[in-house]
Amino acid sequence: MGEWSGRQVEIEVTNVAHGGVAVARHEGRVIFVSDAIPGETVLARITDDSKESFWRAETLSVVEASEFRRPHIWPAAGIDRAPEDRAGGAEFGHIVTAHQRELKRQVLADSLQRMAGIQTDVTVDALPGAEDGTGWRTRVRLHVAADGRPGPYAARSHRVISVDDLPLAVPELAAIAPLEERFPGIDHIDVVVPSLGNPFVLTSGAQRTDARKQGRKATGQRPKAQRILERVGDRDFRLDARGFWQVHRHAAQTLTTAVQEAVDANRFDPRAANLDLYGGVGLLAAALGDRFGSALRITTVESDPLATDHAAENLSEWVGAAAITARVENYVTQLGATASSAERDRLARGSIVLDPPRSGAGKAVVREIAALRPAQVVYVACDPVALARDVALFGGFGYELTRLRAFDLFPNTHHVEAVATLVPAEVF
Incomplete structure (x- = not known):
């Protein structure tokens, strides 16, 4: 820490950044500040001045409030508490709900513009629930x-x-x-x-x-x-009580519908070698099965063996469904190295649903997927920066973004879910 750490500064907040923080400047220095809203003036304390490119700060009090500020929906996280005593997990709770979605839209759109060179007018859609964004976590x-x-x-x-x-x-x-x-x-x-x-x-x-x-x-x-x-x-999914499942009460249905709509039926071949990567207990593979029928062939790949066991059971009504326990990077690499010409043809006619963790798929997985030349990739993302990076990577391998939707699966937090469709540029 340098000489500025711990010092208080009055700063004007100008923008929103990824990660639930806002952007301000002090004497030309970029400062990422928590618990603030673009358009406000706040008194903040510098918490980290160790980097040349930016500093970090926490809001102590609001000098000039945004029209979008409200009393925090969780008093334990409110501005009247010392920053070190504020509960985490609701970092947007001081912002009017509709404006939270606008800020998330800005982060998503800015990430795609900066990293992938893509301009989008995407909006962030609300899920059913309370207007103030409470009462949704299961x-x-x-x-x-x-x-x-x-x-x-x-x-x-x-x-x-x-x-x-x-x-x-x-x-x-x-x-x-x-x-x-x-x-x-x-x-x-x-x-x-x-x-x-x-x-x-x-x-x-x-x-x-x-x-x-x-x-x-x-x-x-x-x-x-x-x-x-x-x-x-009308479908039941079996899973371990500690296993991964979407936390918003309406998220699983929202993503089921979104993935079904994201798949271009003109490019979808139910009998091809379709893949559901990072498939969990089979939610999105079942979404395709419900849309395209009993003839669907799909392999879901998941590194958690217990989740794979549940996926096999949850997808048992589709004779052409298989559940494999493997790390996705290893699976697609081996697939690319060992597939016969006939298998490559089935993979090229296939569609891939990709639902990676928050860190995204990454260069190695994107490279191997692109080498298979699937007819389309439906990418479910919970991090806008990781999505933008991977969309840019896919673009380098000849895939173009043709469809994008975003959903407010995590009200009162900075997180946003997006569902993107990418197809080979030569068939776009």
Whole structure:
């Protein structure tokens, strides 16, 4: 840290940046500042001046407020608290909900322009739910302090903050979250509310209770199984209670519909070698099956063996569906190296659904996918910068972005989900 670290400065906030922070300048220096809104003047404290290209700061108070500022939907994260005592996980909670979506749109559009040279008029669509963006989380992880107190981490730290409520959680989760209990020796607690069956309170790999009734305390009793059911439309998906599933109550259905619409039916061959990469428990493979019928051939690839087992079961009605446990990078590399000419033809006629982690697919995976020359790639992204980088990589291999939608799957946070369609330029 240099001489500016810890000093307070009054700065004008001019823009939004990726990661839930805003952009300001002080004496020509770019400053990324938390808990501020473009258009505001704030008093901020410099927290990191170690880099030449930018500094970081945290808002202490608001001098001139934006018209889009509101009281934080989570008092535990409000501006009246010291920055180190503000709960993390709702970094946009002080912004009017509709303007949150506008800021997310700006980040997505700017990322695509800067990294891929693509201009877009994409909007960020709201999901069903409360206008203030509360009451949507069906899964919450609470970390446990040394004295056993559970709570979220403070923003941008690993310090546990005690809280009285969880406003982003669905009511069923908020009712059973053990915020007042103590869990000495436990690392974290997961509270899970599946769409079918009982909610769960899970502690660091041990399942403590199936707390269906409101207010029921964790007892230490281990339920018979950790498998849960999630319903999307008329279809049920089996998965582990700790396994990955979209956290917004309406996210799985939203993405199912979005992927079904993103696939160009004129380029889709159900009998080709279609792939669902980073496939989880088979949600998006099933979305294609429901759209294109029982003749669908698709292979879903996932590194988590338990998720792959569930995917095989969830996709069992499609005779042409297979679930493979493998790292996607290794799978596509081996596929490119060993495929026969007939297999390459089926792959070239196939479509690929790509739903990577927040870090994106990356250069190696994009290169191997592009070498297979699929008829189209439907890319589901939870990070706009990673998406823009990968779209640019695909562009270098002759693929063009033909369709893009974005969804506010994470209200009151900076996260945004996007679904993009890319096709070979020669058939565009």
